[in-house]
Amino acid sequence: MSFELRIAGEADAQEIATLVNRAYRPSPQEAGWTHEADLIAGERTTAEQVLSLFHEQSTILLLCLGPKIVACVHVEGVQSGAYIGMLATNPAMQAQGLGKRMLLHAEAYATEHLKASVLNMSVLSSRPELLAFYERRGYVLTGKVEEYPLSAGVGLPIVEGIHVLSLAKTPA
Ligand SMILES: CC(C)(COP(=O)(O)OP(=O)(O)OC[C@H]1O[C@@H](n2cnc3c(N)ncnc32)[C@H](O)[C@@H]1OP(=O)(O)O)[C@@H](O)C(=O)NCCC(=O)NCCS
DSSP states (O other): OOEEEEEOOGGGHHHHHHHHHHHHSOOGGGOOSSOSTTTEESOSOOHHHHHTTOBTTEEEEEEEETTEEEEEEEEEEETTEEEEEEEEEOGGGOSSSHHHHHHHHHHHHHHHHSOOSSEEEEEETTOHHHHHHHHHTTOEEEEEEEEOOTTSSSOEESSTTOEEEEEEEOOO
């Protein structure tokens, strides 16, 4: 079997939600090298929330191995830029280069298809290893810090003081 990149469709919503929840909020037995399970309780997303991302200027990119989705990322055009989110790799396949490949793919999609002049993303405070991963890829903290979105249906903090940090990168 070989890897294949493709654009997600609505029929993929449940499998994407399952992958994202396994990656972001894994059980201790299957956790990858970085996740939110120690910080946030509850699911990161649902199939319904994933379905809501299928609209104009909003695309989910997939990496598949045979019939299975092994990594995903969401790219959305916002004003003159693009927001990149929901980057996830199957925990069993992390630290093999798939996350970097999907991030590059998302950046290329944002510049080619959305004509983005700036790439934005966000990362939870208390995740220094993930922040370092993005900084090594050229993202910088913008200084914008927001409250955790308690009412967004993306899980609830189980530790004090979690905020959402904004990152930005100017594409080459
Ligand atoms: C973040 C995520 C997508 C990365 O995917 P991945 O497939 O593991 O990423 P890659 O294999 O391409 O890259 C791994 C990087 O992490 C580094 N890394 C691996 N293990 C690490 C560890 N234990 N501690 C710190 N860094 C580590 C590697 O050195 C590499 O970075 P480098 O090439 O700059 O040295 C994946 O961990 C994930 O799905 N996490 C849960 C969901 C999540 O938090 N998404 C991001 C939300 S903003």
